[in-house]
Every structure is written in structure tokens, then in C-alpha cells.
Amino acid sequence: MTRPRSHTIHHVTQNGGLYKRPFNEAFEETPMLVAVLTYVGYGVLTLFGYLRDFLRHLRIEKCHRATEREEQKDFVSLYQDFENFYTRNLYMRIRDNWNRPICSVPGARVDIMERQSHDYNWSFKYTGNIIKGVINMGSYNYLGFARNTGACQEAAARVLEQYGVGVCSTRQEIGNLDKHEELEKLVASFLGVEAAMTYGMGFATNSMNIPALVGKGCLILSDELNHASLVLGARLSGATIRIFKHNNMQSLEKLLKDAIVYGQPRTRRPWKKILILVEGIYSMEGSIVRLPEVIALKKKYKAYLYLDEAHSIGALGPTGRGVVDYFGLDPEDVDVMMGTFTKSFGASGGYIGGKKELIDYLRTHSHSAVYATSLSPPVVEQIVTSMKCIMGQDGTTLGKECIQQLAENTRYFRRRLKEMGFIIYGNEDSPVVPLMLYMPAKIGAFGREMLKRNIGVVVVGFPATPIIESRARFCLSAAHTREILDTALKEIDEVGDLLQLKYSRHRLVPLLDRPFDETTYEETED
Amino acid sequence: MATAAEQWVLVEMVQALYEAPAYHLILEGILILWIIRLLFSKTYKLQERSDLTVKEKEELIEEWQPEPLVPPVPKDHPALNYNIVSGPPSHSIVVNGKKCVNFASFNFLGLLDNPRVKAAALASLKKYGVGTCGPRGFYGTFDVHLDLEDRLARFMKTEEAIIYSYGFATIASAIPAYSKRGDIVFADRAACFAIQKGLQASRSDIKLFKHNDMADLERLLKEQEIEDQKNPRKARVTRRFIVAEGLYVNTGAICPLPELVKLKYKYKARIFLEESLSFGVLGEHGRGVTEHFGINIDDIDLISANMENSLASIGGFCCGRSFVIDHQRLSGQGYCFSASLPPLLAAAAIEALNIMEENPGLFAVLKEKCKRIHKALQGISGLKVVGESFSPALHLQLEESTGSREKDIKLLQEIVNQCMSRSIALTQARYLEKEEKCLPPPRLVDMQI
Numbered sequence: 001m002t003r004p005r006s007h008t009i010h011h012v013t014q015n016g017g018l019y020k021r022p023f024n025e026a027f028e029e030t031p032m033l034v035a036v037l038t039y040v041g042y043g044v045l046t047l048f049g050y051l052r053d054f055l056r057h058l059r060i061e062k063c064h065r066a067t068e069r070e071e072q073k074d075f076v077s078l079y080q081d082f083e084n085f086y087t088r089n090l091y092m093r094i095r096d097n098w099n100r101p102i103c104s105v106p107g108a109r110v111d112i113m114e115r116q117s118h119d120y121n122w123s124f125k126y127t128g129n130i131i132k133g134v135i136n137m138g139s140y141n142y143l144g145f146a147r148n149t150g151a152c153q154e155a156a157a158r159v160l161e162q163y164g165v166g167v168c169s170t171r172q173e174i175g176n177l178d179k180h181e182e183l184e185k186l187v188a189s190f191l192g193v194e195a196a197m198t199y200g201m202g203f204a205t206n207s208m209n210i211p212a213l214v215g216k217g218c219l220i221l222s223d224e225l226n227h228a229s230l231v232l233g234a235r236l237s238g239a240t241i242r243i244f245k246h247n248n249m250q251s252l253e254k255l256l257k258d259a260i261v262y263g264q265p266r267t268r269r270p271w272k273k274i275l276i277l278v279e280g281i282y283s284m285e286g287s288i289v290r291l292p293e294v295i296a297l298k299k300k301y302k303a304y305l306y307l308d309e310a311h312s313i314g315a316l317g318p319t320g321r322g323v324v325d326y327f328g329l330d331p332e333d334v335d336v337m338m339g340t341f342t343k344s345f346g347a348s349g350g351y352i353g354g355k356k357e358l359i360d361y362l363r364t365h366s367h368s369a370v371y372a373t374s375l376s377p378p379v380v381e382q383i384v385t386s387m388k389c390i391m392g393q394d395g396t397t398l399g400k401e402c403i404q405q406l407a408e409n410t411r412y413f414r415r416r417l418k419e420m421g422f423i424i425y426g427n428e429d430s431p432v433v434p435l436m437l438y439m440p441a442k443i444g445a446f447g448r449e450m451l452k453r454n455i456g457v458v459v460v461g462f463p464a465t466p467i468i469e470s471r472a473r474f475c476l477s478a479a480h481t482r483e484i485l486d487t488a489l490k491e492i493d494e495v496g497d498l499l500q501l502k503y504s505r506h507r508l509v510p511l512l513d514r515p516f517d518e519t520t521y522e523e524t525e526d
Numbered sequence: 527m528a529t530a531a532e533q534w535v536l537v538e539m540v541q542a543l544y545e546a547p548a549y550h551l552i553l554e555g556i557l558i559l560w561i562i563r564l565l566f567s568k569t570y571k572l573q574e575r576s577d578l579t580v581k582e583k584e585e586l587i588e589e590w591q592p593e594p595l596v597p598p599v600p601k602d603h604p605a606l607n608y609n610i611v612s613g614p615p616s617h618s619i620v621v622n623g624k625k626c627v628n629f630a631s632f633n634f635l636g637l638l639d640n641p642r643v644k645a646a647a648l649a650s651l652k653k654y655g656v657g658t659c660g661p662r663g664f665y666g667t668f669d670v671h672l673d674l675e676d677r678l679a680r681f682m683k684t685e686e687a688i689i690y691s692y693g694f695a696t697i698a699s700a701i702p703a704y705s706k707r708g709d710i711v712f713a714d715r716a717a718c719f720a721i722q723k724g725l726q727a728s729r730s731d732i733k734l735f736k737h738n739d740m741a742d743l744e745r746l747l748k749e750q751e752i753e754d755q756k757n758p759r760k761a762r763v764t765r766r767f768i769v770a771e772g773l774y775v776n777t778g779a780i781c782p783l784p785e786l787v788k789l790k791y792k793y794k795a796r797i798f799l800e801e802s803l804s805f806g807v808l809g810e811h812g813r814g815v816t817e818h819f820g821i822n823i824d825d826i827d828l829i830s831a832n833m834e835n836s837l838a839s840i841g842g843f844c845c846g847r848s849f850v851i852d853h854q855r856l857s858g859q860g861y862c863f864s865a866s867l868p869p870l871l872a873a874a875a876i877e878a879l880n881i882m883e884e885n886p887g888l889f890a891v892l893k894e895k896c897k898r899i900h901k902a903l904q905g906i907s908g909l910k911v912v913g914e915s916f917s918p919a920l921h922l923q924l925e926e927s928t929g930s931r932e933k934d935i936k937l938l939q940e941i942v943n944q945c946m947s948r949s950i951a952l953t954q955a956r957y958l959e960k961e962e963k964c965l966p967p968p969r970l971v972d973m974q975i
Binding site: 065066067068069071072074075076077078079080087091098099100101102103104105106107110112113136138139140141145146147148152153156157160161162163164165166167168169170171172173174175176177178181200201202203204207208213227228229232235236257260261270271272273274301302303304335336340341342343345346347348357358360361362363364365367368369370371372373376377378379382456458 | 663848
């Protein structure tokens, strides 16, 4: 009789007890009128798409796309017409907002090469002009290490002179340089784990190591909005994949319970292992994983946790050690800590950190160690220097200042945008700031208007996001000064008024209501 | 008038009720009661058959013990302790403290420590820094990337080229971009691991043909043709691909490209060629196996190669007609969802390409050296040489296996150690024993410089 009430109280205290700091995440509901208008917009575009396809079929309209060779016209066609409907008719119209070529360091300000199209974005020509000093709100430069001067660049130049650029071999053969060993020790001490291993590409780190850890007969519980590399790695492993709702702990708990109680489908054999795949910061939503709760669940149900900190390493936490540091937890609780060096360290490559047995196993069985090249030496040096800077080991306080600057910038930027009346998704502390646009025409308009005002932004639509939730995504950086942010905010304000983007009705939905859906939690309460 | 008619119908009904026989009424009554019961009883849920109480569920959760995340690795596992190379991995290499002649890197043209390449990379570092901080779609496209793509397309004489930031990811992303569930791919048995992963990710039907055996491939193609005739509708939408390598990494053999092209036109399958080993090695100007055989490059639908061998950089590229390559810009996973190639590596590749174009004599020199070494290694007792005479990567295999793979590996490792003590750096070819579809026997890899 008292059970239903104690359930909710239990949840709240569990919530309050695990978190040492307030967790403020909000996803405002799409206003009804906006949703309807967005669907109408897509409907109109689809109709026009069909019309244009029809005209192209009748050869009234010229077809600009490349075509198949004459000799191969009787082969089965390489692409299905319908597959590319979206690309041909919707993406092509606003294609100039993506793949903008730059010709300078991707720092706080960047130089973009101007391009023009005379045939509605089917082909581009470079005018030769360069738009200088565009404020860069799109590059993943969280701590501002994308620089072409300074200690990192000098160290990388030294190593380049000494070692050259390539490696030409795999880790297990003769591509293991002393630099790699040095880097791995440093990464292990940075993360607070026993050992670490580095790889040449962040994407490949996931797709080549998840299959080495789990296989057939294992279960993978993956978040709804996981990155393509995690999804690919999970698929290649051959394990069973089950998806839980984004950042929803009740959904995850239900899946864990059902998995252990009922075992594998049909044969009812117990699962060999259960691996939970989550990310530190989700780059499209700007949300931070509820790590304390995930760790509590993992310990209760004896599952393993794989944390992908591609965006959160260096960007979160008082000392920049990522989401584990942000929540004040013990890094030993996370079984596999994975991350990339592309975002906060201004280099490229990925790493995995964990216990010594795990790293020993990966050194012998990881696909990357056996078949793929190791990191290039100057890139390694860049990572080493920037990591030492963040840790404060280079003797300056530059690292600490950058981390503080980023946290300040994040809070300031988000607060100002919310005050202006935009709908902003995600956690208050996440340096990834998605601003909702919804309507397809506004995606193109926002990108172009901001470029006119000398600000480079990233806009994303379908299929990276759900079809009506297209957004503009700002990535803040420690290199952004207060003046740069103020300029950007002023322009965003102007464009927001021009395009009528200020949808927010200041009804910030409290934490427990969204995205918790009643249907996921079907437990009968007796 | 209407109400009178209705009333009249009602009266008739009531009369019929009185006149009906008793059993009829009782039967109808029972049926009505049954319907009411069916309508209001609870729906039959499959899960409720589990019969597990909450307590039993909790016990099961308590009892379940997972396997350890990773099985323990024995301390003497051959691949556990890597050789540590101090200093640059060029012609003369310092392995584990000992100076050796390097016969183990894929540094075919010796461009790894070329001063021009280093200078170009340094200039790029000074201009752009190290990382690109974004994928190609979001301000990660630098003019250096566009330049390199343009140069590669012109060098290979194709319409377009696309660059990836990692060699392994190139072919592993290219194949799933075109071949989907329901399509058919004919691949060589000895295809490298990256191709195998690409095929696995594509979820297509894979048909393996014996290594370099065109008769076997033709047999499979004929069988497919017979299948097609049974179901022409399905055949009209099923794409067919043949995946082959120019020079096979696992065997050092060259693929018979003219026969492949003939089969392509006869059975209407597209060819994807992986030229990691043959780019910058074969052909008069280093354009790979198509130049070697004198075949029109447009006959090959997609050529993929990595820049980590001859070009001594990092990354990979695909080249071909725009019709084919442009598709990867939106559907190549390793291209769209990953950060772009650091500009200094792209600049190094451009300079290496310049050197290749300026000195076409390099390839003849390489060929000469390969032939010489191949001849010189023929006479060694106990070891046989596997690979073409002009292949820069040779395999030395045990003539007679000792019987167990582990013993073979140990024996080969001893040979490697002996060579190292005499200042020659060799390496064993590494394979993931459980993952490879067709595991090659243990062997040493020997590369030319």
C-alpha cells in the first residue's frame, strides 16, 4: 500500500544523494503551431520535389547531376532514385551552409573562402575572395588549442623535423615509437586510470575496439542518440543491441532487469556480458549523461560501462578531466573510458583508458593495433604538450585559465540566449549549445544571414536530427573573449528577430517530466 | 406514419420472441452472455506467462555473474610487448636500442624522411596548427584538402577524388556506402582485414572466390546469373560488385585485372579496386595496377588506396568518376562523422606526390631492387618466398610447418630476433586469429625501401 509513494520518494532521494551539484537540463516542448507549420513546410517542399523530378524526367528541366557511363547504362543502377530524393530536392537548396572551406587556423576567428553558385548550388566556383575574421562558432575548439603559434606548435615542429610525418607500419609490427609509449603513460595519468592505449582515428577507436570487447552472446545497451561510430562498432561486434531512451535511467533500469531475468531471447541462456554505451556530452542535444545514476545501476546489475568522452574530455570538470571529474566520481568505476584528441587537444586520434588487464587485452586483440597505422609523431607531440598544459605540468596556469574561461563562456552564452527568448536544449554546463530552428527554410536562412554578418555557425537538419527538430549548434571555446561573444549575441539577436526564432515561452519543463515517458515504465505496482 | 411503422415492427419482434422455441432462446441467451464475457475479460498478455514473482526476479538478478570484461592475457603472448622504436622509423631504425636496417616498414619510396616533404609539412604546421577541429561538413574543409583531392584526381587521371583521415577507414567506409542489404559482393578470399570489415558493415551477401582464381569467380557469377533468371524482378534491383586488391597484402600476388574487366562487362558487376600496396609502386608513373596492365581507368568504378605506404603520410583516398565518388560525401561514414585529415599530413602528401611526378625513374629503381631481393631470397633453406617478383612486400613462409600455429610463430620470432641481432629489422605479419575469415599461415613480412 505504501509502495507507490515510496517509489517516487526513493527516486528523488537517490537522485539528490548521488549528485553533488545541481543537474539542470531542459528540453522545452516544441510549440504546437511551430510543429504544424514545420510539417506544412516539409510537405510543400516534398510536393515541389516531386514536381521537379517529374520535369527532369520529361527533360523539361536540365539535370545537373553526373550520370552513369554510356558503356554501363545496362548495369543495375548504382543508386535508387528514391534514396536520393531528400538529397536532390531539399539538401541541394541549402547546400552552401555546409562544407565551407577555410584557409586559416580554426581558432576563435577564421578565414572562409568565398564561393558562388550560378546554378542553385549544384556546383560552386571560388571567387578568389577570402572573408577574413569570421567569428568561428562551429569548430570543436573547446580549450582553444587550435593555434599556429605557441609552445604546442613549437614542440610539434621540433618532433616533425626529427621524426618525419608518417609511420608506415602498425603498432604490433614496427610502428610503436617511443613517443607513443610516452603519450600513453601521460594519458593514463591524466585520466586517473591504470593504463591507456591510443589510436590513429577517433571514429575508428570505437568501430575497432567494441568488437574486440563484446561478441555474440553479449548484450549492448546503447543510448538512443549515440554517435555513428558507437552504432557501427556495436553492429560489427555481432552482439545483441537494445536501445534505451535518451538519458532516461528508468528505461535503462528496465532493460537491465529484463535482460538479466529473461536472458537471451528464445534460448533463455544468461547473457555473457552486458555493456552500457553512453557518451559524456551528446553533441546534437548538448545534454550531459547522468553518470552517477548510470554507475549506480551498473554496480547494482553487474554490467560494464563504456563511456565515450569525445566532446567532454577537457571541456568539463574543474580540472578538465571530463565528465567523471565534473560529477566528482572515481574513474575506476568506469570500465572503459574512451575519448578523442580532436576536440579539446587540437590534434587527432583517440584513446581508451582503463585497468591494466583491459589495455593488455586491447594491445593484443584490438583491430587497430594489428591492421592500422599508429599516430603520426607531430600529432603525438601536440597532444603531449597540450595535455601537460591542461594538467599544469608545463609550469604555467594557462590550462586552468582556459578551463575556467570555457566554463564562464558557457554559462554566460546560454544565459543570454535564454533571456533573449530562444529555445536552447541541453545542460547548463555543456559547451555545445543547440538553438532550435524547426522550419526547413530557416535552416538555410540562419546560416546565410549569420555569414553575412561575419559569423560562421553550424546548422543541422534531417537526418542528423529528428525531422522537425532542426537546429543551429554553437560550440563555445576558451579562445572566445567576452567581446567576441557579445558581438555574436548581438547578431544572433538581430537575426532571431528577423527570422522570428524566439519561440520560447519561458516554460522550462522541470527535470523529472521530460523525457520520462509513462509507457517505458510498465512495472505493475502492487 | 413512421412511428406507427416502427411500433408495428417492434410488436412483430415481441411476438416472434414469444413464439420462438425455448431451446432457441436459451441458446441465444448463452451466446449473448459469452460475448459480454469476452468483451470485458482482460487481454491475454504473453509476458504474464513468465510466472516469476518479484522475489524470484530479484534472486535471479543477485545470482547472475557476468564473464570478466576481458579474458586474461598470458604474459608471454607474442604480441603483448611491442618493439619500441626510438627516433624516426626510416631506412636505419633503432629498435629496442639496437640500430638496424629497416626491412619492416611500408616505406616503399623512401619518402619518410625526405627533407622536402618535411619542409612542406612544417610550412603547413606554421600556418594551420595541427588539428582541424571538425568534420568536413562543419568548417573542417581546408584549402589543403581541396588541393590534395584535386592533385590526386589529376595524378590518377580520374574525375574526382575524396580523402579520408585514416587508411583503414577508407575502404571500410567506401564499400558500405554503395552496397547495402540485398546486394551481392564477390570478394577474394585473401582480401585484407579492412575490406572484410567493410563487407561486414554493408550487410550484403558476400560470395568469396578462391584467391586470384578467375575460373572460380566465373563459376560464382554464372551461378548468380542462373539465380537471376529465376527471379528477374529481384535481379533488376540487386547491385553486384567485385572487390579485389591490386597487390594483395596477404599474399603479395597481383590481381589479373584484364580478366576481371572482361568479367565485369560480361556479367554486369562493378569493380572496386583496393590499391594500397600498388599505388606508387606499379606502373610507369606509379599510377598503380591499371597503368601496369594498360587498362582505361574509367573501367574501374572505384579505386581506393591509403596514403600510408608509398606517400609516407597518413590517411587514404578514393578516386573514380564523379558519379561514383560524390555519393561518399554524404554517405561515407568515415568521411561525414569523423574529423578531417590534419593539414600538415595533407601538405606532406601533396609534396610526396610532387616528388613522384617529378621523378618517374623512382619506380623503375624500386622494381629493380624488388627483383634483386626476390632472387636473393630464393635459395634460403627452410623458408620459401611468397609474392610476385616486383612486389615490394614479400612474405617469407616456413616451407614445412611444424604442425601447430603457435610453434610456427615462436620459430619465426626466433628468426626475427636473430636477424635483429645482426642489425636487420624484420617483422612477423600480424593477424587476429579469431577474426580473419581465411587465416594466412604465419610468415615474416619483408618490405623494400
